[in-house]
Amino acid sequence: MSAGDKAKNKLQQLQGRMRAATGSAIGDxxxxxxxxxxxxxxxxxxxxxxxxxAFRSRRRPRGY
Structure with missing residues (x-):
C-alpha cells in the first residue's frame, strides 16, 4: 500500500470519527x-x- 493511500484512508477515518462525534453532540x-x-x-x-x-508479494516475477 502506498503511503499516500494509507494517509488518505486515515484522514477519511478521522473525518468520519469527528463527524460522528459532532452529530452525537448536537443530536443530529x-x-x-x-x-x-x-x-x-x-x-x-x-x-x-x-x-x-499480501497477494502482490506472492507473485513471481516474469521470466520464471
Missing part, C-alpha cells in the same frame, strides 16, 4: 450515521489495500 442522528459510514468505508479501503499487498 443523520450526521452521526454519515460519520460512522465514512469511518467504516475507510476501514474497508484499508483492508482492501492490505489484501492487495
Amino acid at each position: 442522528r443523520n450526521m452521526q450515521a454519515r460519520g460512522r459510514g465514512d469511518e467504516r468505508m475507510a476501514h474497508l479501503k484499508d483492508a482492501g489495500e492490505k489484501v492487495k499487498d
Whole structure:
C-alpha cells in the first residue's frame, strides 16, 4: 500500500470519527450515521489495500 493511500484512508477515518462525534453532540442522528459510514468505508479501503499487498508479494516475477 502506498503511503499516500494509507494517509488518505486515515484522514477519511478521522473525518468520519469527528463527524460522528459532532452529530452525537448536537443530536443530529443523520450526521452521526454519515460519520460512522465514512469511518467504516475507510476501514474497508484499508483492508482492501492490505489484501492487495499480501497477494502482490506472492507473485513471481516474469521470466520464471
